[in-house]
Amino acid sequence: MAMRGRRLPAFAATHTARQRLLPALGQHTKLARRWQSTVGTGKTGHIEAKADESILFVDNLFPLKLSSLLLWRPWKAQNDVPELLKKFDKTSLGVFDPVSLVKRAIPDSLSVNITEVIPRTKEGGAYVKFTHPGDTSASEIQAKLSQALEQNPIKPWFSPLRGISTGLVLGRPWLEDLYRLPKSRLRVEFVPAKDSEQPDELSQEALYSVFRRYGWIADITSQPPDSKVLPKFAYVDFVLVKDAIMARNCLHGFVLQEEGSKAATKLRLSYEQRVKPHNIWKWISSHPRIVIPILAAFLATFTVIVFDPIREFFVKHHVQRSLEFTNSKLYKWLKRQTSDILSLGKKHGSDAGLNALFNHRKDLIDSIKSSLLESVDTFVVIQGPRGSGGKELVMDQVLEGRKDVLVLDCKPVMEARGEAGTIRKLAFQVGYRPVFSWANNLSSLVDLAIQSTTGVKAGFSENLEAQVVKILQTTASALKEVSLAGRKKDDQDANLSDDAYLEAHPERRAVVVIDNFLHKSEEKGIIYDKVSDWAAALVQSNVAHVIFLTTDTSYSKPLSRALPDRVFHQVTLGDLSPQVAKQFVVSQLEANARSDEKAKEDEKGGDGSPLKTDSQGRQDLQELDECIEALGGRLTDLQVLARRLKVGQSPKKAVSDIIEQSASEILRMFLLTGNKTAGEGVDKERKWSVEQAWYLIKEIAKNDSLRYNEVLLANTFASSTTSSATNPEAALEALANAELITVKSHHGRPATIRAGKPVYQAAFAKLLEDKVVKSRMDLALLTELSKIEAKNIDKAEQELTVLAGLPNAPAQASDRVNYLLGKLQTSQRKIEGFDKEMGALKKVLAEEA
16 A cells, blocks of 8 residues: 555544445446455455455444354354345345445545455454545545544434544554454554564654544553563554544554564454453452351351242142142042942051050040140150150041141161261151252362361351251241141131230140150250250240150150250050950951951942851960960050961961060070170170070069069179170160160169160060070080189189288288188189089080981
């Protein structure tokens, strides 16, 4: 171009000039074909202009946002955009055609001739190459175009507020088709105009004078003086992207020489992504000790606001059973219609047997029911051995027909693995959902990582205690809503507060049944502590009645700690008396027989004769009295007996099988486990030894009951050689929890020891009848007793050695010496007696199979 290599000329105006397209139809067709040219002459990336030609850049012809999206397909974008723009209005294509916009921008008064139009889709404009008369310069044409556009602005359809503008291209445009989107920052590199010359770095004043005419400049940043990066460069930040586009397309390749410089400098321009200062993020990352606790508090607040109402909703409907299909009207209607078809005799038999039991315990049932109608702020505790029918009594009789009942079974909670499993099981018991038990493990890792790097614990994770308390608190809120659900505005006491209303109407309160309380109480004791505190809060605030079901006789310790100033309503369930036990078994047999006979009569058509029950037809039921006396009155054992009688076994055979099965169970669980001490395998936490268990079995088989203190004084308990069973009271408590024995109390103190359940009394005798088992266990017991006496001898010998070393054998020590010698002699005689017995037992083991 004619202006290259000169000093920067003064422009007549800051806006660019307009141009005019060829008016002839043939020329317009030629332009449409040339419109597809995107990479310059010969695809070199540059536009070559002849001596009499100049180039204008026209902007705002395409929407920049749309162009950037289409650049994902750069090989088709340039051809697709004109077609895309034409589809906006098929009736008047000229309004949306970029060629027509360029044509409208050229006034007829300018004597210019358009030779080529080259689009720049991603920059929203186009290059227009034109020729002009020799007596008019390109800068004069640009000034006239700028003036005409100011007077008559042309605004495209996609930009109603800003019209198109033009700029005279002073450099050598580079038509690259790379995926480089326009930015408001330009990187201006200073390269040599000639190979033999060294370029000068332009000052900010020179850069400002060159670039300011294209728009507002926000900042100019020069390269640091100590930078070794070549070529030298500077950053020019425009306020608007459109101004940066115009400057880049007009000045790329422009050569100028700053006043006072020896060599000319060529400008090489490119878009640069501006790195915005992230002050907020920088402050956050610089102050983790402040930000992390705030973030933890925010997450906790968000969880409470969003998830707690949802969880409370699910707990409420879990208590009310409103979301269960069995409570829907459709299910109840189907059940009424099909009750005769689906009725099962087995269920009737079970109901009949339980009814006999419940009739026997009618006083207990009425007592518990009356306590639920009174405003007494205390617990109802039902204690009894496993299989005594406590849960059936509460759920089927006391709470029959009651809607708002929550059952919390502690057994699956205590048997869950890990903290996540415990939380998940507890949440399932109360209907608490959604629960993210797995997220606590991840939060713990995050806490550990943050604490190791910053020294501050973030608090994202919660320990087991905190999560249990959270679940129980949400459940308490839901229970209060359930208890108040039946309250109406027109009630007689509508003016009462919620607490006063619940206190005045104990019958409206929900009922919480905590089953298997103190199951595996030696593990996760914190769960029972929190459940006890939660139950105490429920009864004290009149939110709900709480019923505890437990087999542990030491339930008063944790409950008294949670509710120290109250007397519990205690109900103890024992074994059935022989008369009631027989009635229970017979009622189940009769109900089963009626059901079977009824089914047979229905199949045959029925002859109207009275039904014959099983107890009336079986002569062997006369043995039932004797068998029940041997079996005892434990409910589960009676149910097993009834099932065996139903399949045709005689009472004696059935009881014999039950006793033999119990003996095998005792042998496997208590006698064949080995004397493993702490740290050796799975038995490391057992607080009793095999010898102690056999001692109790042997003595209880001979005597129905043992004195508690007498057992504590026995050598097997008082001087056990098993390291994990050195505490005799702990051993007895562990054996009682394992249900081998039952400890009966008298005035609050342990007094007598009996078999864990009645059938075990007969099972103990059965084990003593087995010569091999008896000989093996007696041999183990005598071996331990011999070890105990040997220890006594060792202690006596050690003390005698010390006394013998005293000078001159003082007379004062003679009594002690005689005492020790007597003990030594007694222990020796016991060992000799034990050895004789052990010899006989070894002979039995050698001869018996």
